[in-house]
Amino acid sequence: MGDKSYPGAMNDTEWLRLDRQICFSLHAASRAFNGVYRVLLKDLGLTYPQYLVMLVLWEQGDLPVKKLGEQLRLDSGTLSPLVKRLEGAGLVRRERSAADERSVLVRLTGEGAALRERALEVPRRIMSATGFDLAEIVDLRARLDQLTTALDAAAAAEARGAR
């Protein structure tokens, strides 16, 4: 490499520059998204990851921590303290399952369920903040999911290789 005599051939410097651009774009987009949600969610007293947890609970009802983690691809190291903070805010309760004492069920309180009403305006405000229309959003989401699937597979393969 290091030849730019024909199209598609990039030298080292160009590859690194492109990588910087890609890295930065995704990193910046993620933080920008986070920033807009942070502003909108401030009124609700939620952080962005807490909002994600509440969205899942509003949609699917009470869930054990394990299931929450599967939905959001987060482990107990992240979820345990997060759910405790939601409990501290009075939005959920945690209950040991009687059937399986290892499992902890996260239940919405009345207050937590009621918060949904105040969250209803968030999605539309986000949508308008992006300046994208519905089709573009859906398309972007599809690409991102495709990317995530590929990256997860590659990371798994890499981990296997390093073993």
Added chain:
Amino acid sequence: MGDKSYPGAMNDTEWLRLDRQICFSLHAASRAFNGVYRVLLKDLGLTYPQYLVMLVLWEQGDLPVKKLGEQLRLDSGTLSPLVKRLEGAGLVRRERSAADERSVLVRLTGEGAALRERALEVPRRIMSATGFDLAEIVDLRARLDQLTTALDAAAAAEARGAR
């Protein structure tokens, strides 16, 4: 899911579900990307944000912390400890500017400059991990940048409105 009798009509439940999907997709993609880089960068002893800083330094040479922050949209609260860790690893030195004693110049050491050689294979391995071709990557990057610009503008407008 629900009524899709005419386009553009979604009820609250569907909006929340869509928002969960979008939030999650971007959040997950960002973390998946981070995860792949984490694996690849482990050999280099760099984290993903540290790699971003090194990419900028390799490309643009020694820079004051301020300029680094502008390039990466990171403030001193994030950069100061990060650069200190890079200094601890022997990759950069920090030097107070003689001309302006407020400013701190971040300079690559020989070791830091040499690390670039070992980083050259990273971009192509990332590219192959995504399963996307160059055109798709470049297109995705353009969309993400567009998104970031819109979101930053919206956040700024929101902040002005709240003041």
Added chain:
DNA sequence: CACAATTAAGTTGCGCACAACTAAATGGGG
């Protein structure tokens, strides 16, 4: 020139992500 406003870097505190680990309950194989 004096002094207030601005600027650059750093510090503190909080929450998230993740790796590595512990503790306790469960379930399966000898």
Added chain:
DNA sequence: CCCCATTTAGTTGTGCGCAACTTAATTGTG
């Protein structure tokens, strides 16, 4: 039946991101 591998939560430690604050140097304005 007992032991051990597995499963589920939780804890600890590190680094990042960001808000709010501090410190020190510089700039600008009367």
